Amino acid sequence: MVQSLDRLKESASQTAGPYVHIGCTPNFSGIEGVFPQDLGASMLNAEARGERIRIVGRVFDGVGAALKDAMVEIWQADADGLYPSPQETRGTADANFSGFGRSAGDMATGEFVFETIKPGRVPFKDGRPQAPHVTLWIVARGINIGLHTRLYFGDEEAANEADPILSRIEHRSRVSTLIAPKTLEGGVPTYRHDIFLQGEKETIFFDI
């Protein structure tokens, strides 16, 4: 035997189960009076800088049914591409923007909605700018370990083309699973982004 590296193992993941909303969005699930509001329900206030946008989508299983019990979280930079995090070393992010959103999805349709701002660009590890993007994390009954993916913006064609991550994906036909087309809904720029867990249109998921 060689010496031990003396390192701990990460706690193993388990599914969030069908009742994740009790703990993560209790007000949404009908447990009121414990927390004043659900974490991640609101990402910004009126003073936040940047273009107001909406991100809308659903999560589909391998037989094409929309999940009605998923929880989706997003994490993104502010309009200047700065993260509201102590790890951010390039400047101070917008104090009126949290960068973090959480949605349980509509219990009847499964649709999740985030009212947010369009993020600025963040450097890749070699300093090249990444295209504007939002990180998504999806948990649900039947998902044993949270799935990480990204949303890129359909109206950022040139930036997406040069993005250090998108540009090195081998199966080019799969890149489109990460790009949300832009529409205008009720005057609000809206990015529709459906996620497919399995099958023909399967979304790209990352091992980060």
Place this chain on the structure above:
Amino acid sequence: MSGGSFYQRDRSWHPPAYAPTYKTSVTRSPQKALIALDNTLSEMTGPVFGHDMLGPLDDDLIANFAKDGDPIGQRIIVHGRVLDEDGRPVPGALIEVWQANAGGRYRHRKETYLAPLDPNFGGCGRTISAEDGSYRFRTIKPGPYPWPNGPNDWRPAHIHFSIFGHGFAQRLITQMYFEGDPLIWLCPIVSTIPDKAAIERLIAPLDMANTVPMDARAYKFDIVLRGRRSTLFENRMEGN
């Protein structure tokens, strides 16, 4: 607090996406390989939540939904530390928990199990780890409950944990089980984890030293998040 990329996740230690004895995973597991993504700032950073967010009863599930008395059940304290893989404490980690009541009934509109709700028990709580990584909840020991997987499957008593470390790549949801529960080794969700040692790390031992005499038993549950390297940018030490 150092800010480098995280150690690679050992996906042979975690449950695989596709684990057919847990039936729902069959249609909810990706079939294509995950694409490896070196940590960028998007993964190394994450939301941080302040203690000022917490209400005085957020970590006390015995009291935070009580209407006209205490909930019924075994009073317990669940405590432990949030550590990283190098054994260092992770302070400031938001920990959210949820669970069924003493009879195994969840307070959720989609739940139909015949065991009754407890009018004084909600089943959710949250706290933020201290400087030494420690945390503590007060609650009622949850009951086991049946679920429609196999024709006669029962979940062991468990508490769900959701943890935010310092980077979004550390995001973790898991479940805590109780020492000595014979249902643990029969459960198709537990057995999605391939390694027995990994399962044992999710089983909280009875901790007599932290009991409150004539009041509550105690269980100790340590949580380990991914560790991280110590440089932010390998080729741009001055930052961007």
